Amino acid sequence: MSARKSFRPLAVMVVGAVLNVCASGLAHPQQKIKSAQHPRAIALIHALVIPSPASDAIADATIVIRDGKVVSIRQSGSIPPGSECIDCTGDTVLAGFWNSHVHFTEPIWQDAATAPAERVEAGLTKMFTRFGFTHVFDTGSDIKVSAALRKRVANGEVTGPEIRTAGAIIYPRNGAAKMLNASEHRDVAGAPLRTPTQPELDLSLYEAETPEQAKRLVANRLNSGSDAIKLYLQAWWDPAIQLPAPVIAAAIAAAHKEHKLVLAHPSNSYGLQSAAALGVDVLLHTTPQTEPWSTTLIEQLKHNGTSITPTLKLWRFELTRAGAPAEVVDAFQEAGVQQLRAWHRAGGSILFGTDVGYMPEADPAEEYRLMQKAGMGFRDILRSLTTEPARKYTGNAANGAIQTGKKADITVIQGNPNKDGADLNRVALVIAGGNVVYQSARK
Numbered sequence: 076m077s078a079r080k081s082f083r084p085l086a087v088m089v090v091g092a093v094l095n096v097c098a099s100g101l102a103h104p105q106q107k108i109k110s111a112q113h114p115r116a117i118a119l120i121h122a123l124v125i126p127s128p129a130s131d132a133i134a135d136a137t138i139v140i141r142d143g144k145v146v147s148i149r150q151s152g153s154i155p156p157g158s159e160c161i162d163c164t165g166d167t168v169l170a171g172f173w174n175s176h177v178h179f180t181e182p183i184w185q186d187a188a189t190a191p192a193e194r195v196e197a198g199l200t201k202m203f204t205r206f207g208f209t210h211v212f213d214t215g216s217d218i219k220v221s222a223a224l225r226k227r228v229a230n231g232e233v234t235g236p237e238i239r240t241a242g243a244i245i246y247p248r249n250g251a252a253k254m255l256n257a258s259e260h261r262d263v264a265g266a267p268l269r270t271p272t273q274p275e276l277d278l279s280l281y282e283a284e285t286p287e288q289a290k291r292l293v294a295n296r297l298n299s300g301s302d303a304i305k306l307y308l309q310a311w312w313d314p315a316i317q318l319p320a321p322v323i324a325a326a327i328a329a330a331h332k333e334h335k336l337v338l339a340h341p342s343n344s345y346g347l348q349s350a351a352a353l354g355v356d357v358l359l360h361t362t363p364q365t366e367p368w369s370t371t372l373i374e375q376l377k378h379n380g381t382s383i384t385p386t387l388k389l390w391r392f393e394l395t396r397a398g399a400p401a402e403v404v405d406a407f408q409e410a411g412v413q414q415l416r417a418w419h420r421a422g423g424s425i426l427f428g429t430d431v432g433y434m435p436e437a438d439p440a441e442e443y444r445l446m447q448k449a450g451m452g453f454r455d456i457l458r459s460l461t462t463e464p465a466r467k468y469t470g471n472a473a474n475g476a477i478q479t480g481k482k483a484d485i486t487v488i489q490g491n492p493n494k495d496g497a498d499l500n501r502v503a504l505v506i507a508g509g510n511v512v513y514q515s516a517r518k
């Protein structure tokens with residue numbers, strides 16, 4: 076707050092009016108307030124609040140948070156005595172964001188179960204919370220790593236986003252070895268890496284060639300604690316490497332029997348068409364390497380209730396890394412934008428996701444820009460960041476809104492993204508489960 080005071084004398088006067096009830100020590104830059112350890116309430120004051128993509132904005136609102144939950148949201152509402160007040164003048168307060176496509180396969184996560192909490196927190200901040208993500212869906216990693224992270228956040232040992240994970244990916248025959256073993260794909264494996272102490276991987280743990288194998292692997296994933304199943308429908312480097320339709324169908328049936336969702340990596344036309352025909356729950360990428368998405372394809376996906384995670388920024392990353400000329404990179408990315416445009420226009424379900432962890436760049440700004448280019452407005456993008464993933468992954472869209480009595484997952488953006496375009500990466504403050512997990516130096 077001291078930085079804010081020196082920049083904004085007007086705001087200080089406004090804060091002064093409520094200081095009689097706020098605790099004298101206002102939140103310090105970078106200071107973490109854990110509500111579980113501080114029975115005092117946190118009060119966000121003078122906030123422009125947009126509780127959900129469908130609701131009206133509330134000007135000059137006060138949000139009170141206690142015991143990890145939102146206690147009240149009121150215009151010029153009262154503040155419980157002794158609250159930690161955080162002045163949000165000039166900021167917009169939104170529900171915490173979801174990144175629905177991430178991975179924990181980078182080397183820094185390999186000792187996630189035992190690494191010091193500060194190091195884990197620093198990694199989670201760098202990748203997620205500094206950009207406003209209070210929930211992430213890991214779409215393919217070593218379950219030992221992601222389950223350890225999920226547990227350490229859930230039990231309060233480290234502060235960070237709530238984590239869900241698909242565990243290790245299920246590949247077609249001859250599909251896993253390249254992804255798991257090749258040194259050039261060490262950072263992209265989406266499953267345990269080969270190490271000196273583990274010279275040979277048992278590929279039967281990763282590849283399904285028959286429906287029986289698919290059923291066995293789905294059971295293995297769910298027994299290991301996966302929250303969903305991830306299928307790699309087709310290899311990008313060899314279109315002939317495919318999960319056969321009966322294998323995909325068996326995996327979907329086995330997952331759905333246990334009320335778990337199936338996330339799918341399409342790669343190419345076969346993967347895309349199979350995802351649509353067989354009814355996966357989430358298609359994890361657009362497919363710029365295929366034809367534009369036809370009305371028939373879109374209707375089939377919609378009919379099955381499939382959601383799309385576009386990952387548009389990824390296409391620039393992939394082609395640039397492969398050495399493609401700039402105009403080829405642009406055209407490829409644009410093909411993905413056009414697919415999203417068609418899907419959005421048709422009213423399809425969209426879950427924001429970047430593939431960070433596979434892609435080292437964590438900043439979501441480019442993804443927001445490309446979603447806008449595809450015709451999505453601020454509230455459409457906000458829906459893909461909040462209520463839509465909450466509906467898909469928790470069964471209740473309200474879990475992605477700011478509501479009295481609900482868990483306090485809140486992302487505060489500098490300025491007004493509703494007016495200034497989707498500048499949603501200017502994050503000022505992030506609260507996850509009632510704990511302040513990130514504050515920009517400005518606050």
Ligand SMILES: [Zn+2]
Pocket residue numbers: 176177178214215430433
């Ligand atoms: Zn991925």
